[in-house]
Amino acid sequence: MIGLLTAVHVLVAIVLVLAVLLQSSKGADLAGAFGGMGSQTAFGPRGTATFLSKATVALAITFMLTSITLAIMGNQLRGTGGPSVLSDEPAAAEPAAPGTAIPGLPSGVGVEIVPPEPAAEQPAAETPAEAPPPAEPAGQ
Secondary structure, eight states, rough: OHHHHHHHHHHHHHHHHHHHHHHHHHSSSHHHTTTTSSSSSTSSOOOOOOOHHHHHHHHHHHHHHHHHHHHHHHHHHHHHHHHTTTTHHHHHSSOOOOOOTTTEEETOOOOOOOOOOOOOOOOOOOOTTTTTOOOOOOTT
């Protein structure tokens, strides 16, 4: 089912790209970009919808629906214990102790794991009662 839906999704994507590339632009000249098309609408005069524009809308809706459906189906498959890229990897039981080899690194390559040092205690700030008296200005 997912294979068939993926094939339809890819086919719709290719046809959608071709349909968009085949359409002619509305304002091909520079004057069209600055509102010189003779109409007061925001995006220029609205022409009749051609078959190609209707097909583009239908293909875009189909593309979005197949994308959402594939995402939901893929998530459900993965949630039930489906194939995983990490299924062959053994689970790590404990973090590596200092000085031990790390799996996956070539022999002779070591990484030293140093635990963080405890923070030094800050001396308590002097209270106003312990503070020395302010110095008197010289010359008075």
